[in-house]
Amino acid sequence: xxxxxxxxxxxxxxxxxxxxxxxxAPRGSASVEQVVERLAGVQAQVASSAELAIATRQRRPxxxxxxxxxxxxxxxxxxxxxxxxxxxxxxxxxxxLALVAAARTWEKPVWQRTFxxxxxxxxxxxxxxxxxxxxxxxxxxxxxxxxxxxxxxxxLESRLTSGWSAVLKPLAWTGRICHGPAQGPRVTFTxxxxxxxxxxxxPAVEExxxxxxxxxxxxxxxATPVIFDAWLTRGVxxxxxxxxxxxxxxxxxxxxxxxxTECLMMADDVDxxxxxxxxxxxxxxxxxxxxxxxxxxxxxxxxxxxxxxAVSRTAGWIxxxxxxxxxxxxxxxxxxETVDVRLFPEADVRTDALEAEVAHLAxxxxxxxxxxxxxx
Numbered sequence: 578x579x580x581x582x583x584x585x586x587x588x589x590x591x592x593x594x595x596x597x598x599x600x601x602a603p604r605g606s607a608s609v610e611q612v613v614e615r616l617a618g619v620q621a622q623v624a625s626s627a628e629l630a631i632a633t634r635q636r637r638p639x640x641x642x643x644x645x646x647x648x649x650x651x652x653x654x655x656x657x658x659x660x661x662x663x664x665x666x667x668x669x670x671x672x673x674l675a676l677v678a679a680a681r682t683w684e685k686p687v688w689q690r691t692f693x694x695x696x697x698x699x700x701x702x703x704x705x706x707x708x709x710x711x712x713x714x715x716x717x718x719x720x721x722x723x724x725x726x727x728x729x730x731x732x733l734e735s736r737l738t739s740g741w742s743a744v745l746k747p748l749a750w751t752g753r754i755c756h757g758p759a760q761g762p763r764v765t766f767t768x769x770x771x772x773x774x775x776x777x778x779x780p781a782v783e784e785x786x787x788x789x790x791x792x793x794x795x796x797x798x799x800a801t802p803v804i805f806d807a808w809l810t811r812g813v814x815x816x817x818x819x820x821x822x823x824x825x826x827x828x829x830x831x832x833x834x835x836x837x838t839e840c841l842m843m844a845d846d847v848d849x850x851x852x853x854x855x856x857x858x859x860x861x862x863x864x865x866x867x868x869x870x871x872x873x874x875x876x877x878x879x880x881x882x883x884x885x886x887a888v889s890r891t892a893g894w895i896x897x898x899x900x901x902x903x904x905x906x907x908x909x910x911x912x913x914e915t916v917d918v919r920l921f922p923e924a925d926v927r928t929d930a931l932e933a934e935v936a937h938l939a940x941x942x943x944x945x946x947x948x949x950x951x952x953x
Contacts, residue, residue, distance in 0.1 A: 583832040584851050588878050591835055592903025593856035598796045599868055600634035602858040609646040610666050617792040618663040618673060620865045621654055627664055629863035632941035640943045650774055655755040656746045659811050667773050675785035678750035680813045692736060692743045703753045710768040714757040720766050752779040786822035791843055797871030799833050799840035807873055859930035860900045861909055861938060869898060880905045884921055901926050918950045
């Protein structure tokens with residue numbers, strides 16, 4: 578399955594390599610769509626966090642750039658990885674949809690009991706959505722009204738309007754719905770077929786694996802298939818299928834030993850990783866940042882186990898974090914004109930490094946900001 582013989586590297590090297598691969602150290606001049614592609618998607622449940630996650634990686638960020646990329650349809654917002662809203666480059670979004678859809682979670686009895694929609698109902702709903710959204714952009718309210726006007730869907734009104742959007746997500750994963758341009762505070766939906774330039778549908782899973790796995794390993798690796806699937810579907814992919822995806826690109830992969838643990842990465846990246854020196858950089862990262870989510874908050878080498886509750890909070894909220902030497906050493910929040918940094922007691926971060934990051938946050942947000950530091 579793998580190519581070159583394994584090399585031994587340290588996790589400190591891995592963290593420094595990820596910082597570079599993700600455009601964090603050093604920052605670059607990539608466009609919004611390039612950053613989104615490079616990160617294997619950007620979580621966008623909170624729009625301001627997604628904007629900041631992208632701007633944080635640009636030397637000269639431009640406020641409002643994400644909105645313009647969405648208007649150009651260079652970037653698409655839809656439900657993909659872990660069932661959460663993400664930004665993806667338009668040309669690649671289908672691949673992410675294909676691998677998430679492969680789990681067929683809506684066909685499982687527990688899903689049907691929880692959300693009260695059977696697979697035949699879901700298929701019929703998808704066909705109706707194809708008709709209703711063809712060439713149109715509708716608010717959630719307009720889409721729901723059009724669907725429940727059909728007698729067979731009248732009982733689904735509460736499920737279609739649920740804030741969790743559980744019934745809409747399978748429609749996104751199968752390529753029948755995506756987000757359109759917001760109308761003020763209102764979310765809109767449209768059809769990928771008529772919205773996404775050059776849309777050719779959701780590809781076969783083998784083809785999709787050849788896009789998504791290299792993208793993930795190229796910025797979040799080295800990793801195991803289990804770690805990859807925790808990022809992709811919270812670990813619900815079929816194990817045999819997961820193995821087949823990795824086997825399909827086996828000649829592109831290599832095994833490396835990370836502090837004694839065997840992991841996979843793209844073979845072309847092994848030498849660069851082996852040459853990487855541990856990082857000394859300090860970064861202030863947005864909430865829900867891909868640097869943290871790619872590995873998962875359960876990775877105690879990035880988020881210390883005793884600090885996880887400060888980072889992964891109730892209702893799935895992921896705090897903005899302070900990263901030093903590739904590890905989370907504190908959290909922060911923006912309050913009016915102040916960046917309030919709360920460092921963990923074990924942190925050893927220079928104030929001038931934090932001030933430099935606050936200056937970059939000011940450029941990202943277009944605000945005048947000052948630093949305030951306190952123990953967490």
